Amino acid sequence: MQELKLKPHRKRIMHLDDIRSIGIIAKCPTDSEQITISQFTHHMNNRGSMVRKIELPQNAEELLDKYGLPKAEFMQLFTSYHYDLLIDTTIGDDLFGPYVTLNTSSSLRVGYGGDSGQGQKSNIDIYDLIILGNGPFELSEYLTHILEYLVRIKKR
Numbered sequence: 001m002q003e004l005k006l007k008p009h010r011k012r013i014m015h016l017d018d019i020r021s022i023g024i025i026a027k028c029p030t031d032s033e034q035i036t037i038s039q040f041t042h043h044m045n046n047r048g049s050m051v052r053k054i055e056l057p058q059n060a061e062e063l064l065d066k067y068g069l070p071k072a073e074f075m076q077l078f079t080s081y082h083y084d085l086l087i088d089t090t091i092g093d094d095l096f097g098p099y100v101t102l103n104t105s106s107s108l109r110v111g112y113g114g115d116s117g118q119g120q121k122s123n124i125d126i127y128d129l130i131i132l133g134n135g136p137f138e139l140s141e142y143l144t145h146i147l148e149y150l151v152r153i154k155k156r
Contacts, residue, residue: 004102011128012107014084016150023083023104024053025097027090036140054078056096069099079104091137098126110146
């Protein structure tokens with residue numbers, strides 16, 4: 001991970017209207033989180049943004065290497081694109097989200113940092129924008145906060 005953190009990353013913060021491609025990283029999303037991601041995708045598609053996601057399902061050990069990191073062939077399709085906005089929806093100190101984030105070309109990396117002990121404490125420095133949560137992680141609230149911040153960015 002330390003080696004990946006050293007790779008160059010040129011952050012670019014854009015207004016929501018200027019974002020054309022979005023990548024979403026999810027690990028073992030619940031049914032309600034699947035619905036939330038689907039609704040978010042539909043909403044952003046209607047705004048003219050293409051959304052791709054990489055999702056690690058439950059009990060998918062065959063997609064991970066011996067260190068618990070996602071295998072290159074599993075990530076390849078997702079990481080072969082550049083995203084204007086990359087959203088990591090994973091929480092805690094699990095390495096799946098940060099590892100995919102560092103292997104994906106993007107202009108703006110967004111992560112979650114919660115005060116309830118489930119934020120990404122050890123990998124917080126890889127994100128350009130951290131959305132701080134209060135209490136249990138709520139995906140719909142997290143995505144809403146991201147959109148609210150991006151709407152506030154001044155257009156050029």
